[in-house]
Amino acid sequence: MSELKQELKEKIIEQLNLEDVAVEEIKDTDPLFGEGLGLDSIDALELIVMLDKDYGIKLDDPKQGKTIFESVETMAGYISKHRSR
Amino acid sequence: MPVYINSIGSVSAQKTFDNSLFLEDVICYNDTVLKIIAPDYKDYIPPAAARRMAKGIKMSTVSAKTAMTEAGIEENEIDAIIVGTGLGCIGDSEKFVRDIIGNKEQFLTPTRFIQSSHNTVAGQIALGMGCKGHNFTYVHSSISFESAVLDAKMQLENGEANHILVGGVDELVDHHVKTHELIGHIKERPVETMSVINSGTKGAVFAEGAHFFTLSSVQRPSCYAELMGIKTYNTLTQNQVPEKVRTFLSEYGLEPNDIDAVIFGYNGDVEFDGYYNGLANGLFKNTAQVYFKHLSGEFDTASGFGFWLASKIIKEQRVPNVVHLNAVPVDGPETMLIYNQYRGENHSLTLLRRC
Known part of the structure; x- marks a missing residue:
């Protein structure tokens, strides 16, 4: 689980071009949207594509994203339960 | 206006x-x-x-x-x-x-x-x-x-x-x-x-x-120059260019001799720099000549650098040595012409004057 969290932090920084953010600056429970990393709706789409491409998870209901993408911890928890690759 | x-x-x-x-x-x-x-x-x-x-x-x-x-x-x-x-x-x-x-x-x-x-x-x-x-x-x-x-x-x-x-x-x-x-x-x-x-x-x-x-349409204190005219041509032969320049200048009541400095888009391509040579050795033989692509390189909107350069020259009333192509001196340029083309196509003439 901790490996997956580390991997997610690296992917988030790389795929969302967060050039000024270091992996160690992202706490597992930091909110990704709003306060915290300050991601926006376009980033949410990028994360949905990432789930599909890298972990084989298709979100049928985009509203699910609100809870899944709450933090790195919630993302890791959802991925470890539902991943197909 | x-x-x-x-x-x-x-x-x-x-x-x-x-x-x-x-x-x-x-x-x-x-x-x-x-x-x-x-x-x-x-x-x-x-x-x-x-x-x-x-x-x-x-x-x-x-x-x-x-x-x-x-x-x-x-x-x-x-x-x-x-x-x-x-x-x-x-x-x-x-x-x-x-x-x-x-x-x-x-x-x-x-x-x-x-x-x-x-x-x-x-x-x-x-x-x-x-x-x-x-x-x-x-x-x-x-x-x-x-x-x-x-x-x-x-x-x-x-x-x-x-x-x-x-x-x-x-x-x-x-x-x-x-x-x-x-x-x-x-x-x-x-x-x-x-x-x-x-x-x-x-x-x-x-x-x-x-x-x-x-x-x-309103001159600000920071003003560089007045844009008098701009014209583009898709395809021209080298022989047609001087006549097009004459016609373009005449629309503003000008002759080639009225141009204080001409900016050419020379890029060092031996196949197409002849377009500029024709004017440099002809209509503008006795005019101060300026070039810029040895500084900016070539790209589709490189003429923007030429426009920038002409604006700077007119405002500062001096031609830096690094862009001065020939030995004809230029003292306080009032009117400048930019001629650019790429690979013999998409020619442009731009006329600026001091204001």
């Missing part, structure tokens, strides 16, 4: 992003492609906004902001944003296409798609400024910039706008460079850019850049 160039902004292969400088510290290259000298983008763009911007958008934003600041025009006073680009945000276009192929048309992300259209630059600048006015992008090869300027000029002359932000931008990316190397449009071997005009070889030294200007 006259059209004034009230301010300028440039990001190029030289240190031109600081308007207080004028080619004092020129960079000489020995290469076949030149990248921009980038300013510190954090000084101009919030990091949160910059992270999703392609290089072309970043350098255009800096150039546009520099021009807006110098003109002292409020963002809500800009009536239109008009941009010319030969290739748009080709970097993200390439990545998007690569993703389509690599991922078998699946998993396409929004950021690259958003930035893969040519009008992204004009759109992003407008979003940043909150400008809801006319927003247009001309994609017309090497007269893209001139097309944007011509549109702005006509709108200002017709009283449809008072202040227009006009610019030209093109960025370099690997695939584009490779394809143009293959077809011989880029020089085969590195050349000393300061002597590229004498290279005697085919092709040009490719580059990138962004040049923005505020054009207005």
Whole structure:
């Protein structure tokens, strides 16, 4: 689980071009949207594509994203339960 | 109604992003492609906004902001944003296409798609400024910039706008460079850019850049010059060029001898520099001659650098030695002509005068 969290932090920084953010600056429970990393709706789409491409998870209901993408911890928890690759 | 160039902004292969400088510290290259000298983008763009911007958008934003600041025009006073680009945000276009192929048309992300259209630059600048006015992008090869300027000029002359932000931008990316190397449009071997005009070889030294200007119907204290006229031609033979120049100048009651300095777009391509030689050894034999692509390199909107240079020369009333091509002295230039073409096509004539 901790490996997956580390991997997610690296992917988030790389795929969302967060050039000024270091992996160690992202706490597992930091909110990704709003306060915290300050991601926006376009980033949410990028994360949905990432789930599909890298972990084989298709979100049928985009509203699910609100809870899944709450933090790195919630993302890791959802991925470890539902991943197909 | 006259059209004034009230301010300028440039990001190029030289240190031109600081308007207080004028080619004092020129960079000489020995290469076949030149990248921009980038300013510190954090000084101009919030990091949160910059992270999703392609290089072309970043350098255009800096150039546009520099021009807006110098003109002292409020963002809500800009009536239109008009941009010319030969290739748009080709970097993200390439990545998007690569993703389509690599991922078998699946998993396409929004950021690259958003930035893969040519009008992204004009759109992003407008979003940043909150400008809801006319927003247009001309994609017309090497007269893209001139097309944007011509549109702005006509709108200002017709009283449809008072202040227009006009610019030209093109960025370099690997695939584009490779394809143009293959077809011989880029020089085969590195050349000393300061002597590229004498290279005697085919092709040009490719580059990138962004040049923005505020054009207005009202003269501001920062004014550089008046834009008298601009005209483009798709195809001309070398023999037709002098006559076209004469006709163009006559529309403004001028003869070739009335031009104090002429700027040529020489790029050192032995196949096509003859277009400039014809004028340099003919109509403008006794006129001060200026060139610039040994500094800027060649790209679809390189003429924006020529426009920037002419504006600077007229405002500062001096021609830096590094761009002075012949021995004819120029003292206090009042009227300047820019002639540019690329590979014998897309010719442009631009006439500026002191105001």
